[in-house]
Amino acid sequence: xxxxxxxxxxxxxxxxxxxxxxxxxSVFGVxxxxxxxxxxxxxxxxxxxxxxxxxGAPKESTLKNSASVGIIQRDESPMEKGLSGLRGRDFExxxxxxxxxxxxxxxxxDEVTQRFSSEExxxxxxxxxxxxxxxxISLRLTMVWVLGVIVRYCVLLPLRxxxxxxxxxxxxxxxxxxxQLPDSSLxxxxxxxxxxxxxxxCVRALSGTIHYHNKQYRxxxxxxxxxxxxxxxxxxxxxxxxxxxxVGQVHGGLMGIIQRAMVxxxxxVWFERSEMKxxxxxxxxxxxxxxxxxxxxxxxxxxxxxxxxxxxxMFKKGSFxxxxxxxxxxxxxxxxxxxxxxxxxxxxxxxxxxxxxxSWAIVCDVWYMPPMTRExxxxxxxxxNRVKSAIAIQGGLTExxxxxxxxxxxxxxxxxxxxxxxxxxxxxxxxxxx
Amino acid sequence: xGVAHSHSASExxxxxxxxxxxxxxxIEQLHRRFKQLSGDxxxxxxESFNNVPDLExxxxxxxxxxxxxxHRNLRKGPSGLAEEINFEDFLTIMSYFRPIDTTMGEEQxxxxxxxxxxxxxxxxxxxxxxxxxxxxxxNVVEDLLSGNxxxxxxxxxxxxxxxxxEAASVCLGQMEPDQVYEGITFEDFLKILKGIDIESKMHIxxxxxxxxxxxx
Numbered sequence: 001x002x003x004x005x006x007x008x009x010x011x012x013x014x015x016x017x018x019x020x021x022x023x024x025x026s027v028f029g030v031x032x033x034x035x036x037x038x039x040x041x042x043x044x045x046x047x048x049x050x051x052x053x054x055x056g057a058p059k060e061s062t063l064k065n066s067a068s069v070g071i072i073q074r075d076e077s078p079m080e081k082g083l084s085g086l087r088g089r090d091f092e093x094x095x096x097x098x099x100x101x102x103x104x105x106x107x108x109x110d111e112v113t114q115r116f117s118s119e120e121x122x123x124x125x126x127x128x129x130x131x132x133x134x135x136x137i138s139l140r141l142t143m144v145w146v147l148g149v150i151v152r153y154c155v156l157l158p159l160r161x162x163x164x165x166x167x168x169x170x171x172x173x174x175x176x177x178x179x180q181l182p183d184s185s186l187x188x189x190x191x192x193x194x195x196x197x198x199x200x201x202c203v204r205a206l207s208g209t210i211h212y213h214n215k216q217y218r219x220x221x222x223x224x225x226x227x228x229x230x231x232x233x234x235x236x237x238x239x240x241x242x243x244x245x246x247v248g249q250v251h252g253g254l255m256g257i258i259q260r261a262m263v264x265x266x267x268x269v270w271f272e273r274s275e276m277k278x279x280x281x282x283x284x285x286x287x288x289x290x291x292x293x294x295x296x297x298x299x300x301x302x303x304x305x306x307x308x309x310x311x312x313x314m315f316k317k318g319s320f321x322x323x324x325x326x327x328x329x330x331x332x333x334x335x336x337x338x339x340x341x342x343x344x345x346x347x348x349x350x351x352x353x354x355x356x357x358x359s360w361a362i363v364c365d366v367w368y369m370p371p372m373t374r375e376x377x378x379x380x381x382x383x384x385n386r387v388k389s390a391i392a393i394q395g396g397l398t399e400x401x402x403x404x405x406x407x408x409x410x411x412x413x414x415x416x417x418x419x420x421x422x423x424x425x426x427x428x429x430x431x432x433x434x
Numbered sequence: 435x436g437v438a439h440s441h442s443a444s445e446x447x448x449x450x451x452x453x454x455x456x457x458x459x460x461i462e463q464l465h466r467r468f469k470q471l472s473g474d475x476x477x478x479x480x481e482s483f484n485n486v487p488d489l490e491x492x493x494x495x496x497x498x499x500x501x502x503x504x505h506r507n508l509r510k511g512p513s514g515l516a517e518e519i520n521f522e523d524f525l526t527i528m529s530y531f532r533p534i535d536t537t538m539g540e541e542q543x544x545x546x547x548x549x550x551x552x553x554x555x556x557x558x559x560x561x562x563x564x565x566x567x568x569x570x571x572x573n574v575v576e577d578l579l580s581g582n583x584x585x586x587x588x589x590x591x592x593x594x595x596x597x598x599x600e601a602a603s604v605c606l607g608q609m610e611p612d613q614v615y616e617g618i619t620f621e622d623f624l625k626i627l628k629g630i631d632i633e634s635k636m637h638i639x640x641x642x643x644x645x646x647x648x649x650x
């Protein structure tokens with residue numbers, strides 16, 4: 001009996017604390033500064049750890065350069081120069097040199113597949129999962145690491161799971177309740193309040209620290225918000241600062257429940273799996289949505305898949321054909337505190353969320369950018385590339401022309417033929433032989 | 435190489451350093467890449483190279499991949515292909531593309547040149563008979579031109595024939611009317627490519643930690 005009473009008391013104190021310190025402030029969008037203190041302590045600890053590692057590391061260690069420097073320095077000269085720049089001349093035995101060199105460069109270091117695995121850290125952040133290159137340094141460091149493990153798994157994890165649970169249930173209940181009201185400005189205001197509160201709770205469930213830059217460019221109603229994609233948490237990060245209408249497939253299970261609840265409170269655009277294949281239908285529904293200036297801006301991730309936040313891959317042109325104003329947003333995570341990238345081939349959703357909740361924190365920067373529209377004479381693909389460059393520059397990411405779909409599919413044959421066409425043009429000068 | 439640097443691992447690295455000429459930093463980087471390609475297995479097979487999108491664009495992709503498994507390049511025999519290769523073999527192939535160290539003696543430099551050219555010779559000489567025949571030459575040209583729909587099949591053949599004639603004239607001087615040129619041997623290959631600047635065309639700048647780049 002005593003045990004049960006004690007457990008009950010602990011639980012109720014726990015819940016009151018959570019309520020007082022986290023939930024109520026979330027409703028009002030106020031921060032009590034607890035997470036700031038946590039972050040300060042964390043930063044100091046990691047700095048100390050880095051200094052210890054650097055002191056203790058042997059001379060030949062690869063710590064400093066392994067993340068930023070590649071294996072080779074690629075020769076970026078174009079094909080013509082590489083083949084010794086003679087035009088329209090005969091095929092030479094040595095041409096094979098150029099292609100074998102290029103082939104080997106690709107084998108040693110290819111730009112694409114490294115984007116589908118987590119970014120490597122320059123210095124260890126005391127998480128086991130990032131411990132790729134780092135050796136045992138000292139007892140003190142190991143003690144700190146053990147302490148870190150205890151703190152993360154025994155203190156932070158239960159707290160975060162509780163918060164996440166509360167957040168999601170509040171979201172579902174809140175939106176269902178709000179959905180009962182007739183359409184009015186009160187309903188919109190309430191639905192915004194519910195969305196924002198629950199998102200803030202969920203962000204705290206991940207110990208998220210988000211810096212928003214250039215808030216004056218926040219996406220307006222009737223526009224389309226476009227961002228680079230690293231993980232499902234991107235959605236959470238953006239919706240904490242403003243409400244968006246989401247676009248996506250209807251899922252089953254927990255996601256499905258959340259989706260159905262959300263759509264009652266404010267209009268999101270959910271598609272059935274079969275409808276997703278019909279591009280015209282998708283475009284039509286999105287056009288209708290943005291035509292209504294009172295509806296919330298649509299949130300789209302044109303890459304189509306999760307990339308590891310070091311680069312921006314090809315933006316699919318579908319989102320840019322709808323018209324309307326595009327509001328680009330760049331999201332950059334700080335990998336030192338926790339790796340936000342979802343490697344869907346390695347982890348499923350649940351293990352991914354667990355990893356998120358046992359990292360130190362999720363720290364990221366969000367840059368809102370000035371709106372862009374399609375110019376005269378620009379087609380959707382060029383527009384998409386323009387927006388992509390802008391986002392890459394703002395976020396400090398590299399830009400790649402490759403399709404994120406290469407994660408699962410092979411290179412299209414049309415791409416391959418381009419290269420061969422170029423070469424053969426050089427040799428035979430557009431169809432005539434010498 | 436893992437979290438704990440065991441004694442035997444660094445011995446292996448030193449051995450590889452000696453055999454292939456790469457520094458320990460480069461060997462570790464390449465080992466990481468090897469593990470990525472092999473999916474953490476100790477060996478890689480031809481299929482492991484399918485995941486390199488950059489390589490797909492290369493017209494002689496299959497020849498390059500085959501070169502990795504070629505016994506002649508791996509110094510394991512006069513002909514034939516291996517089923518799979520381990521990290522040491524991987525490094526052996528990579529070492530063909532190391533920049534030529536001009537501080538070495540002239541004989542060493544000539545030897546390196548010869549090794550690189552032999553690697554390329556093997557790429558042409560698919561049946562390992564020591565000669566590049568007209569057929570083999572034509573196959574390479576076809577591979578390189580295959581993407582262009584404007585070129586007819588015969589063009590590859592005529593380019594190849596023209597090149598063989600040129601090779602014959604360089605190697606044998608004036609030919610008798612009924613003399614048949616059997617094919618380019620390795621010595622002929624060296625003669626034809628005497629003037630080519632191998633140093634710039636066939637090396638990859640492997641980065642080194644201290645100096646940032648091991649070539650100019």
